[in-house]
Amino acid sequence: MxxxxxxxxxxxxxxxxxxxxxxxxxxxxxxxxxxxxxxxxxxxxxxxxxxxxxxxxxxxxxxxxxxxxxxxxxxxxxxxxxxxxxxxxxxxxxxxxxxxxxxxxxxxxxxxxxxxxxxxxVPHVLTVAPSMKVDWQGFAKRLRDGGTPVTYGSPGIGTSPHLGAEHLLRLAGGKAAHVPYNGTSQLFVDLYAGRIDFALSNLPDVVQPIAEGKLTALAVTADKRVPELPDVPTFAELGLPDLLSxxxxxxxxxxxxxxxxxxxxxxxxxxxxxxxxxxxxxxxxxxxxxxxxxxxxxxxxxxxxxxxxxxxxxxxxxxxx
Missing domain, CATH: 3.40.190.150 (Bordetella uptake gene, domain 1)
Structure with a gap:
């Protein structure tokens, strides 16, 4: 002892x-x-x-x-x-x-x-061209209908916006064709013009275009609404809390x-x-x-x-x- x-x-x-x-x-x-x-x-x-x-x-x-x-x-x-x-x-x-x-x-x-x-x-924001004239429900319906083809852009294959968009399609049960770009410059030009239908992009990159009416924001991938876009719902509010983007x-x-x-x-x-x-x-x-x-x-x-x-x-x- x-x-x-x-x-x-x-x-x-x-x-x-x-x-x-x-x-x-x-x-x-x-x-x-x-x-x-x-x-x-x-x-x-x-x-x-x-x-x-x-x-x-x-x-x-x-x-x-x-x-x-x-x-x-x-x-x-x-x-x-x-x-x-x-x-x-x-x-x-x-x-x-x-x-x-x-x-x-x-x-x-x-x-x-x-x-x-x-x-x-940095959260991602789901944006569409104003010419698309849809809210989230209309957007999700268009993804699932399979009538008019839907396209989305990303800054490259395997980037977080690309994989985030594919995860969104998986969770929402819809389809869209991927258009990869080399960065975001031409992507935004084509998104403004409606040559592609949507993109998931870093919040700082889209705040100004949204304010100027060049883009329409449908949802943000943050835990709660962001002060830069207080009227834009989170994906959790829309029933997709598990989206990784x-x-x-x-x-x-x-x-x-x-x-x-x-x-x-x-x-x-x-x-x-x-x-x-x-x-x-x-x-x-x-x-x-x-x-x-x-x-x-x-x-x-x-x-x-x-x-x-x-x-x-x-x-x-x-x-x-």
Whole structure:
């Protein structure tokens, strides 16, 4: 019994030391934050606005690197080549979940990377040309009737608006033909003119065209109505609460990064995203700040991977490898 009590005492003394070691990790050099898209895309503001807060929390400069190409494959490969020491992070979007099924080179990324935080989300808005002259009920009826062919545009095969639209068709029980574009510029020209019937697009991209009467908004994929479009119902209000269509950004690291480093990086992100100045500036850009910790973010990724895999396989969606 004496030995047991002594062992318990020693264990009790050791616990604070272990906890302190886990919480005391600090980077010893600048930390890289790799973005898989070119500078100036919608991912950039999230990274740039977080830099100062991350520096304050970590005590080291955070260097944002844009490494675009091969549908995020190059940036992910660069992250996986970097040492798993907490000094390299990768920002991801919905494409991460889609690529698990779409691309052979990224099929194991769900196991290779560990989520740190889901930072932000931008809802999608279902818009049609005013010439279509339908509300949601009329639109859904037209999808299901199968009479006049319906078309929709997206900024590319396998993008979140493309997969979101296919998920919408699956849930609504309708049909429409996909017209892929290289980005959104020509897509909006054709949508304004009624050459395509509808699109799901990032909220900031359509607020002004809706205000100018160039587009009609039918629904938004947010948890609640957005202040930019207070009269537009959510899909949940319309009976489709499970629709997955939005643009989120999150942070991952190599899964073999030590737990103390992962925990410190997660805390730094959560603290940064909680700063009023950061939240206000992101919200002004129509981002919803989520600040979901790694365990919750992993559940989100699992849901998107599973849903996207079903949509991709059911529709025979393929991309150039």
């Amino acid at each position: 004496l030995l047991d009590r002594r062992a318990l005492l020693l264990t009790g003394l050791a616990l604070p030391t272990i906890a302190r070691a886990q919480s005391d990790w600090k980077p010893t050099k600048p930390v890289r934050l790799i973005l898989p898209f070119t500078a100036g895309t919608s991912m950039d503001p999230v990274a740039r606005l977080a830099q100062e807060g991350l520096k304050d929390a970590l005590g080291q400069t955070v260097v944002v690197e844009n490494i675009a190409g091969a549908a995020t494959v190059i940036a992910g490969a660069e992250t996986l080549k970097s040492p798993p020491d907490g000094h390299t992070m990768l920002m991801i979007a919905n494409s991460f979940a889609a690529n698990i099924t779409l691309r052979t080179r990224t099929a194991d990324w769900q196991r290779a990377f560990a989520p740190l935080v889901q930072a932000t989300v 939005d643009s989120w950004f999150g942070i991952v690291v190599r899964r073999d990064t030590p737990a103390p480093a992962r925990a410190a990086l997660e805390r730094a992100w959560l603290a940064t995203l909680a700063r009023p100045d950061v939240k206000e500036r992101l919200q002004a850009l129509s981002f919803t700040v989520l600040a979901r910790p790694g365990a919750e973010f992993e559940t989100v990724i699992d849901r998107y991977v599973t849903t996207y895999a079903t949509i991709i396989k059911e529709n025979g969606i393929t991309v150039q490898q």
